[in-house]
Amino acid sequence: MIDATSATRSSLAEIQRTEPLVRAWVHVAADTALAQATEIDDRAGKTPMPLAGLTVGVKDIVDVAGMPTMAGFEPFANRIAERDSAVAAGLRAAGATILGKTTTTQFAVADPTVTRNPWNLERSPAGSSSGSAAAVAAGHVDLAIGSQTAGSTLRPAAFCGVVGFKPSFGWTSRAGMIPLSDTLDTVGLFSRTVTHAALLFDVLAAEGIERAGECEAEAPARIGFWSDAAQLATDDVAHLIEAALTRAIQAGAVVEDAVPPAHYRDLLAIHHITMLVDAAAAHEKQFRQRPESYHPRVRSLIETGMAIPAHAYVRAQILRREYREKALANWATVDVIALPTAETSAVGLEWTGSPALQAVVTLFGLPAISLPAGLSPDGLPVGIQLVATTALGNARLLRIARWMEALLDPLPAIPTGINPDIDTDAGH
């Protein structure tokens, strides 16, 4: 295992080299990180530090003591967090070196950031966790913290060719994180390997949540393919998912059609009503005070949310629960659900892509992970999404993801020259 100081120096060097192109960071705390690394190396061997020697970036809606939390909102430009969020405190205790804060779309909605996709600088890294995904893809850090309310972790992971993990709703404390939706917001994780995702998950998971531990690969007997959702994807994406599932079949798994709990478009509508209203509830007061500081897509979300009557929201919540129960009942006989992570590979810089294929799983609060499944003909990564079929099946999903990861070819080096040297087998 590499010592923290060397790891931090190496991270800082990569940031210096390619950050002007990628623009993944709103704040890099070089001195603080090096001081923290020295301290970690001093403590090494004395206390267990599962993340020692790993560097991490934190999405700029999550407080890290002494660093800004701007959330892409001008009025927060001089806001310095006094205290660590629960997540930052967890990272610190586990010996990770926090390099700084990564870009986020304003309030984790959908207005693009300045960040570029390391695979093609004219493409979007997706959002809202734009900087976290790009920083891991570019080799600036080993790990990053994001969040997901619709598809803000899994889609950036897919667009940037890294692993993105959104564990079960409520899996870790959200204290010290700027809320968008109380019933959807989930802390998400970025890494280059499933092993690293499992390590990070185990460190941050709340009491009572099953840990992944050694996270040995587990072969699923039956994979349910969510074809109703998958048909939204382009042919290029569909072919790569099909190829991945063909390998799964060759490895002994049965792939069958998963019975959906309802038409996919109806489930998306329930997610949309929920997010609109929850966002209006989170922002209404501040929005009335400073409407001019809100970016167009956040503004539209809040204004639409404020126009929805409460009984419509409640009906949506009842349907949400009923369809979730139906999904879990329908899927009781399969080990994991598979679908494309996103409909396309990375889109142009004018938007952050469609959350349609990530949002319903978030609505149901189920664990989901995205793995790089290969490159589409445009030379951009495509992700395959695996979803747990039980509410708290985080650890098992990680084990199945390790199995799937081993079946898939590693992505080639990024042709832009950004991050040419990452060895995905390195580290823990």
Next chain:
Amino acid sequence: MIDATSATRSSLAEIQRTEPLVRAWVHVAADTALAQATEIDDRAGKTPMPLAGLTVGVKDIVDVAGMPTMAGFEPFANRIAERDSAVAAGLRAAGATILGKTTTTQFAVADPTVTRNPWNLERSPAGSSSGSAAAVAAGHVDLAIGSQTAGSTLRPAAFCGVVGFKPSFGWTSRAGMIPLSDTLDTVGLFSRTVTHAALLFDVLAAEGIERAGECEAEAPARIGFWSDAAQLATDDVAHLIEAALTRAIQAGAVVEDAVPPAHYRDLLAIHHITMLVDAAAAHEKQFRQRPESYHPRVRSLIETGMAIPAHAYVRAQILRREYREKALANWATVDVIALPTAETSAVGLEWTGSPALQAVVTLFGLPAISLPAGLSPDGLPVGIQLVATTALGNARLLRIARWMEALLDPLPAIPTGINPDIDTDAGH
């Protein structure tokens, strides 16, 4: 143990004798009940039937196959349930004889029914489970099923001098029950003893819910008195609660002030917003079709609920969760919370009384039980309410309630001549 046929005949005789005064029933299924009793007696000894020999009434918002479910709503006058609700099926399987359907305020809201309080026929039995409480108090049946969205089980139990138990939210299936609030509605139980409440609870509790079993009395070391709430009660009620707690202290318990999570009035406001909107969601469609059939208090609830913006509802839900967590944290050091069940003894027939002292516990989804604590100077029963301090503490609450029940004097015979002969020690 009495055989089911004798029990049923005895119940029917009591109904015949005093139902013209009490008016607790919308439907008495004498022939069906006797046929069912014969069948139960035939099965006796062959299959375990924990409720054999006990008679039960079911609130008229809960389906019993072959009987009407009218919910106090004219357009439902000819509506016969084709299938048992989950609760009715559970009762039947456990060998209870279902005598019929008991009155409910329209859709379990607050417009009074025709039912009278057996203790004073010019007083209200409370609501919304008016008939269930009155039928048990009058000795028409041993047990009854009710529901609670604000205070619809505990307040009628207090007004009518019987045991009322509202277990934790979600403790049993609501399938086949007409909804009022998806996030508050809880099946409630009426009986004359805690032992019977425990028996009924164990029969109906869902998988994974801890059963009460033998339900031996358990002495609490520390009782938290919710004084902030209790101060809403009249002096007459307060004196009886104080007397009950004095006995608890004499029996070795420490009574201390429970630290409330917020001002009681604020918690009530959150309950109110929640119920208004949930009721609007449940009724909006039907209300638009038949507004003229809705009684004034239901109409007002729905119309007000429809005027509430969704973001206000969501804010209320966030506060609801935060205050609930705070309450559970504050109360971690006490074994049970005590407060009066209602502010007054039975009110006049023009309304069903105030739900204020029952509603917040329902908002938090915590188990609560009401026991008769004595008669106030007006000769009417007063209830003491005990609340579990953990989310699923149903079984422990029942054990503590048994202890408290033994400290309290049994109520005298009802002076109206209704139900003079009930032996509360009889049965199981």
